[in-house]
Amino acid sequence: MSLLLICFVLFLALGMPIAFVIGIAGLAYFISAGEPLTIAVQRIVAQSQSFTFLAVPFFIFAGNLMNVSGITERLLGLARLLTRRMYGGTAQISVVMSTLMGGVSGSATADAAMETRILGPEMLRLGYKKGYICAVNCIAALITATIPPSLGLIIFGFIGEVSIGRLFAAGIVPGVLMTVFLMLTTSLTSRYYRYDPPRRELPRLTLKELGENLKDSIWALLFPIILIVGIRFGVFTPSESGAFAVVYSILVGKFVYKELTWKNFIEALVTSFKDNGAIMLIIALSGPFSYAITLVKLPVLLSSLIFGITDNPQLLTLIMLGFLFITGMFVDSNVNFLLLTPIFLPMVTKVGMDPVHFGVLMATIVTLGVMTPPVGSALYTVCGIIDCPPEEYAKYSLPFLGAVLLELAILVFLPQAVLWIPNMIFGAQ
Template sequence: MTILVILMFFLFLFMGIPISLVLGMTTILYFFTVGNTMLLESTPMRLFSGLDNFGLLAIPLFMLAGELMNGGGITSRLVRFAKVLFGHVRGGLAYVTVVANMFLASILGSANAQAAMMSKVMVPEMEREGYKKEFSSALTLASSIVAPIIPPSMIFIIYGTLSGTSIGGLFMAGIIPGILYGIGFISLIAFLGFKYNFPKHERASGADILKNTLNVLPALLVPFIIIFGILSGAFTATESAAVACLIAYLVGAFFYKELKVKKLPKILLNTVISTATVTFLIAMANIFGWMIAFEQIPQLLLNSMLSLSDSPIVFLLLVNLFLLLLGAVLDGIAALIILVPVFMPLLTAFQIDPIHFGVIICINLTIGLLTPPVGTGLFIVSSIAEVKFERLVRSTMPFLVMGILILFVITFWEDAVLWIPNLFNL
């Protein structure tokens, strides 16, 4: 019966049914095949309990903060600030794309949303400056994977909720890995810029730099308040999301004066739609995880892992390889929701810190945005930038290799992840 359910799961996926419905349909099918009607009677309660968590409140609040910052002109000022600072060096616009994505990561927290927005902004700009469209699109997509790493991060919120791990600790753990990814991509651009003689802008005047710096300071209030508030203990990660919404509204409406009342209905509608999509997926994944626990799959996986090796290093290596392959065929958030209940019992056995593991699994599945055949980021950027899918895949390869190398550095250099959380006892 279990084999039949697994086959139906993959059949539903290949039919193009949304992953949230696949999870729910597979679970209900399993309950019918085992003939346990008590499980069916308890399913509505399990759906509700999957969403009855205070930490999940941060998801709509951070989505709302991102929408408010976009509508209030904060996003465009961050991009302009990065351009003034780095536009004059060779390949400057490419550096701007990376730095702007690091700034925006503290606003959007979603790699797909960031890739879509930056494709509209940066790819045409880079093409006008003489960059190839394939390279511009690949760079924009690759740079967007820092969005779920630098706080605030929706994928960290989901992992923290599912695993019972401190969301504030996860936020702080993402800072150094996010910076490492920025440095890695900038180094790669420097090499490619020297090889292909990338163009450069004229240097901005001191007055222009000062003007843009002063103009962007209110925009930087949101990430600063989130990080400072969590580190100081003034509020939790969820409460910081509410504060971020308030600051984003005040800055956009009263300082930049671009956030008009007429924009609010669309901002709220976008927030509701995005939140409903994610929370429906979480609810369905909760009953799917219940089915996995009922079948004792975590225990079977633990015994299999222990039979191979009792070394944490070997375990993490196997997990990385497995997740990289899985990320190529399954959406990152869906995979995260399915796998966290499976992997959590293994962390105790291998004595692995759940915050460290959370950063590893979240980065790993985010890299899946760059990998065919199901990398959603590839389809989004290919469509928006109007570049052929196969050419985009080829141009993304150097960034994908760099992303995997940094992933392994983070995996086996634990202090790069845990130094800040340990410093503040998070």
């Protein structure tokens, strides 16, 4: 076990791509332990042989198609309409947009980058500091970790053999609650920094105006509802829902909004190949590493350590979330799902916690890792777009991080807030 962990920490510290870090560390264990290398190769192949996991590449492709087919622009227009008389209105657009885009992109990093590119220049013109712009656009994208179809929830369901349909339904209330928390934080911080005061000369939102805008964006808003209803009534499986998402995006982009062309279709396809290639390489090479972790009984050791502290379900959950928050600062979110789900899921079920409840909490806290230093991918993506120093981002992100952690703490003690919709749709377990 020592060699496995030493290789993992050493290569991670050297800045090696995470796929090769876990791949080489796993291979080093097999060599040192005298295990047949044929098993390592088999684990690499077996890790990607899952019908359920087909949902991930399909949803990535669907999200990229929606970004080039006019759906994103319609959602942006709706977000502008809803926030035009709020304090920090342009920053509020980012939070509302992330809520609406959660049912489209499913990827926090992609959502953060897209919103920073769209809203960043306008926010700079209005006097927002670069660090604040990056903080609000980056952390608001965390809402996509729970609003279906979340890629994190799909991976958690795939690894932990938990119903993806129930996970999708369970993410709705936490996603909306996070929207409320982040909008309140945006309002308070905008007032403190005197950013973007409300424009009272703009007319109040009317039902007629809202109805006209909803008529244009309804196809995007219906998408997550169709997914959950379709899975609930057996119209399609979670994997098939990904394929449906692709077809839905093409039909809406081509025949409803009429903005999908061969050129941007190919652009979305190429982007999806790149995104899927990076994710699938991590997933495949995590096979030997996960197998090695099981052989050295790391889950058993960690379980004994945590249960030695307390057997209170809520305190155990808070300890595990704290551990996931720290590991998320250093390890890619997909790797955390792949390696830590098999460790923590048996522990939470042992104390009587619903795996769907834990899955939503884990998806949120693990995805938060891509937004925190020192190696957060979303952090460096948004900072690179408008040339913002990471330390300035870190300063302005603290109130938003505090709001997210407070919301998670509340959800730990209010499981029915998470389980209400899945129990209503799929029945109580």
